């Protein structure tokens with residue numbers, strides 16, 4: 612619902628209409644197959660019931676295009692499989708000596724064991740960020756803990772991912788992907804933590820969606836006042852577009868964003884820390900025309916190769932043909 616409000620704005624609906632594209636709201640209280648017919652279905656819904664509805668819809672409307680497939684989206688609902696995909700992308704050699712990867716991370720099911728262990732996480736160092744393993748868009752899935760010492764483990768709510776905190780100069784780069792279009796913007800992030808300071812820091816600190824705070828929220832916070840986003844240098848665009856293209860192909864997704872930080876210690880190393888399906892595009896400058904261009908390309912089959920020849924589509928339809936309703940969603 613929140614997504615509908617922020618995304619479906621009059622400005623978008625009107626611009627699309629000018630180009631002959633009607634944006635029609637799906638009624639989630641009715642079966643999808645009884646609605647439309649639609650040329651293209653856009654969605655940010657999950658679960659077996661919705662998957663079944665999409666499958667049925669495609670059986671009756673084989674020429675319709677679904678952006679994107681539930682199996683592909685699901686990979687982003689787990690913070691381990693989400694970032695695994697980064698290792699599948701090839702580095703492009705010409706990239707101004709910049710490299711990319713992900714921070715060290717482990718998944719924890721039993722935090723009690725952490726306290727006993729002398730060494731943990733194969734070289735993971737404090738501070739670490741504890742992130743809920745599940746990233747399904749719920750408020751809970753955005754609740755993070757910055758942990759400075761082992762006392763901080765007491766507050767863990769497993770299953771949790773422990774990810775090494777990397778100093779990155781207090782700025783993150785959000786990269787919005789809409790099909791072939793890529794836009795990188797700067798956002799404020801958590802401040803660096805000096806190694807000397809760490810000795811005096813204990814326990815943990817909770818936070819949620821730092822990069823989504825408004826400037827009003829931040830005004831009370833002494834950290835943010837001291838940082839100047841304008842001065843932060845952008846990452847090389849060739850590197851960013853290379854990662855974006857690689858992720859798009861490896862994940863078979865068209866609508867997502869990812870967060871990148873620059874490891875201050877190394878300088879030219881970039882780490883992907885988060886990938887979100889169908890993010891808040893309305894915050895992207897000129898989102899109306901970017902999205903309308905994308906719809907146009909999808910409908911005019913310019914983007915079609917990445918949909919219709921997709922084996923996933925066949926799988927989705929075949930499964931239905933075989934009458935198997937209860938395949939696992941793992």
Ligand SMILES: Nc1ncnc2c1ncn2[C@@H]1O[C@H](COP(=O)(O)OP(=O)(O)OP(=O)(O)O)[C@@H](O)[C@H]1O
Pocket residue numbers: 714740742746752753754755774775776777778779783799800801820821822823870872884885887
């Ligand atoms: N490994 C890290 N090192 C340093 N800072 C980090 C790291 N991981 C996350 N952060 C900070 O914590 C914030 C939240 O982390 P993350 O993006 O993983 O959470 P999220 O709830 O999925 O965010 P989103 O709202 O973008 O979906 C980041 O925007 C960044 O400021």
Ligand SMILES: O=P(O)(O)O[C@H]1[C@H](OP(=O)(O)O)[C@@H](OP(=O)(O)O)[C@@H](O)[C@@H](O)[C@@H]1OP(=O)(O)O
Pocket residue numbers: 613614617746747748749785820822823868887888889890891892894
């Ligand atoms: O609107 P939604 O509920 O989808 O919230 C999404 C939010 O967009 P918003 O700006 O519309 O709040 C996104 O912000 P940007 O990265 O684009 O800044 C990002 O935080 C996503 O992770 C959220 O998706 P979720 O992970 O919670 O599903």
Ligand SMILES: [Mg+2]
Pocket residue numbers: 870885
């Ligand atoms: Mg994020």
Ligand SMILES: [Mg+2]
Pocket residue numbers: 746885886887
């Ligand atoms: Mg996220």
